[in-house]
Amino acid sequence: MTSTGYATARELVSRTVVDVRYPPNNYTFDLLWVLYDRILAVTPQTAEHPHRDRLLLSKGHGPGAYYAVLAAKGFIPVEWLDDIASAESALGGHPDATRVPGVEISSGSLGHGLPIGVGQALGLRAQGITRPRVYVLIGDAELDEGSNHEAIAYAGAVGLDRLTVVVADNGSATHGWPGGIASRFAANGWTTATAGITDHDALTAALRADTPGRPHVVVATTNPTED
Amino acid sequence: MRTHPMKTADGTTAMRDVFIAETGRLLDEEPRTALVLADISAGHGRFADAAVKHPDRVVNVGIREQLMVGVAGGLALTGMRPVVHTYAPFLIERAFEQVKLDLGHQGVSAVLVTVGASYDWAEGGYTHFSPRDVALLDTIPGWRVVVPGHPDEVAGPLRDAVLGDEPVYIRLSLRRNATPQPVTDRLTVLREGSRAAVVAVGPMLDNTLAAVEGLDVTVAYTANVRPFDVTGLRMLGHDTIVVVEPYLAGTSDRVLRTALADRPHRLLSLGVTTADLHAFGTPDDHDRWHGLDPAGIRAAVGDFLH
Numbered sequence: 001m002t003s004t005g006y007a008t009a010r011e012l013v014s015r016t017v018v019d020v021r022y023p024p025n026n027y028t029f030d031l032l033w034v035l036y037d038r039i040l041a042v043t044p045q046t047a048e049h050p051h052r053d054r055l056l057l058s059k060g061h062g063p064g065a066y067y068a069v070l071a072a073k074g075f076i077p078v079e080w081l082d083d084i085a086s087a088e089s090a091l092g093g094h095p096d097a098t099r100v101p102g103v104e105i106s107s108g109s110l111g112h113g114l115p116i117g118v119g120q121a122l123g124l125r126a127q128g129i130t131r132p133r134v135y136v137l138i139g140d141a142e143l144d145e146g147s148n149h150e151a152i153a154y155a156g157a158v159g160l161d162r163l164t165v166v167v168a169d170n171g172s173a174t175h176g177w178p179g180g181i182a183s184r185f186a187a188n189g190w191t192t193a194t195a196g197i198t199d200h201d202a203l204t205a206a207l208r209a210d211t212p213g214r215p216h217v218v219v220a221t222t223n224p225t226e227d
Numbered sequence: 228m229r230t231h232p233m234k235t236a237d238g239t240t241a242m243r244d245v246f247i248a249e250t251g252r253l254l255d256e257e258p259r260t261a262l263v264l265a266d267i268s269a270g271h272g273r274f275a276d277a278a279v280k281h282p283d284r285v286v287n288v289g290i291r292e293q294l295m296v297g298v299a300g301g302l303a304l305t306g307m308r309p310v311v312h313t314y315a316p317f318l319i320e321r322a323f324e325q326v327k328l329d330l331g332h333q334g335v336s337a338v339l340v341t342v343g344a345s346y347d348w349a350e351g352g353y354t355h356f357s358p359r360d361v362a363l364l365d366t367i368p369g370w371r372v373v374v375p376g377h378p379d380e381v382a383g384p385l386r387d388a389v390l391g392d393e394p395v396y397i398r399l400s401l402r403r404n405a406t407p408q409p410v411t412d413r414l415t416v417l418r419e420g421s422r423a424a425v426v427a428v429g430p431m432l433d434n435t436l437a438a439v440e441g442l443d444v445t446v447a448y449t450a451n452v453r454p455f456d457v458t459g460l461r462m463l464g465h466d467t468i469v470v471v472e473p474y475l476a477g478t479s480d481r482v483l484r485t486a487l488a489d490r491p492h493r494l495l496s497l498g499v500t501t502a503d504l505h506a507f508g509t510p511d512d513h514d515r516w517h518g519l520d521p522a523g524i525r526a527a528v529g530d531f532l533h
Binding site for chain 2: 050097098104105106109111112114115116117118119120121122123124125126127129146147150151153154157
């Protein structure tokens with residue numbers, strides 16, 4: 001199913017060629033669309049509000065789809081998409097949170113978003129802000145970075161239940177994840193769900209399948225039959 | 228082991244003890260304060276008490292230093308003021324990219340407090356030595372660096388750091404001077420002479436004073452090394468300068484030379500060498516091997532002054 005604006009947003013992606021290695025028809029587009037259209041409680045008006053949901057794009061590479069969705073949802077002007085990474089542009093080849101409204105973290109070096117997301121979930125809890133969730137989008141190859149595994153073990157051990165990790169799995173990890181990505185999280189006490197990376201309803205259901213007392217992971221895969 | 232890595236041999240109060248007590252008070256008084264640990268010092272009584280009283284604000288992530296700094300960045304992004312603590316090499320060196328990217332690059336900051344210094348726990352060897360921490364922090368913008376020379380020089384700067392919003396690094400050590408100095412942003416002039424100005428940083432003061440006894444030199448002290456009091460340095464009125472630092476030799480060279488660039492000057496930078504000595508012993512032994520015992524400093528200063 002498509003929401004109002006989906007086709008427009010999809011169209012916007014083609015304006016955002018920021019890295020020749022990542023085609024504008026970015027595989028994370030539908031996933032990001034579903035997050036911003038159906039899941040995240042955040043709008044341009046609440047982008048700084050303490051009680052907003054947060055999406056941390058840890059996998060900062062090829063952010064064209066991310067910028068397109070932010071523009072479609074009104075966080076940034078659509079015109080910004082036309083000169084990405086120019087000297088005047090706030091939109092870089094990796095997102096810069098200090099320059100782009102709606103961007104939660106500056107990313108680019110892999111393996112930083114999840115530890116920061118753990119800190120945000122802890123910080124919100126410590127301040128009695130219990131409603132928001134912190135979502136961290138990482139790639140399956142990004143999962144190679146050991147810092148993620150520090151975070152996965154810790155968040156599971158302490159039952160950090162306002163944290164959802166979304167793994168965009170396009171099978172790009174050089175040595176793969178024998179036994180499946182979800183098993184790494186499950187072994188540490190996380191709830192897990194898997195969905196096709198373009199299946200809006202399955203992604204929505206997977207993202208809503210969290211359980212009190214445990215962090216949640218959604219493996220969004222380009223090959224749903226494999227996982 | 229003959230010595231404890233973080234306690235004084237004679238049971239007197241160490242800088243770490245002051246840090247732990249004051250951080251406990253700040254956790255009680257200031258709800259923005261959070262403490263992030265990676266097991267080191269987590270078992271200390273006052274921190275264990277704080278963890279019971281403030282379970283949401285005392286976070287021990289286990290032996291996970293990358294996560295520790297990332298968590299601090301996330302806490303700060305939600306408005307908390309994180310105090311991050313472990314051994315210097317594990318915080319500044321092992322997690323350096325996290326210090327660089329998860330704090331300042333995100334537009335937030337934290338208070339980093341380390342133990343171990345350059346070779347406090349000499350018996351532990353090279354893995355626990357961190358002479359390059361201040362030099363590393365000099366490669367990223369904005370860090371205030373405090374190098375106390377006495378346990379009484381810890382609480383004030385720590386409290387200022389936690390109640391403020393700057394990125395602050397506090398480098399604790401078991402090395403100490405016999406008496407505390409007032410901790411100000413300015414150089415403290417301890418004695419005046421005509422041939423040179425000798426600036427001692429933190430725990431190097433006593434060795435420096437012993438080394439220059441009988442020499443006609445000014446001696447100044449600072450525990451606040453970043454930003455360095457360059458105005459005070461110029462006001463000393465000397466064109467021959469010696470700096471004695473408890474970390475990598477030359478760490479402050481660029482800062483001091485830049486401050487003196489418009490006037491002829493000579494600068495001698497004494498500190499820890501880059502050598503991996505593969506040696507243990509005591510901190511006094513390492514002082515001697517790096518030329519930072521009174522005799523070594525005396526010889527170097529004597530040569531420099533001819």
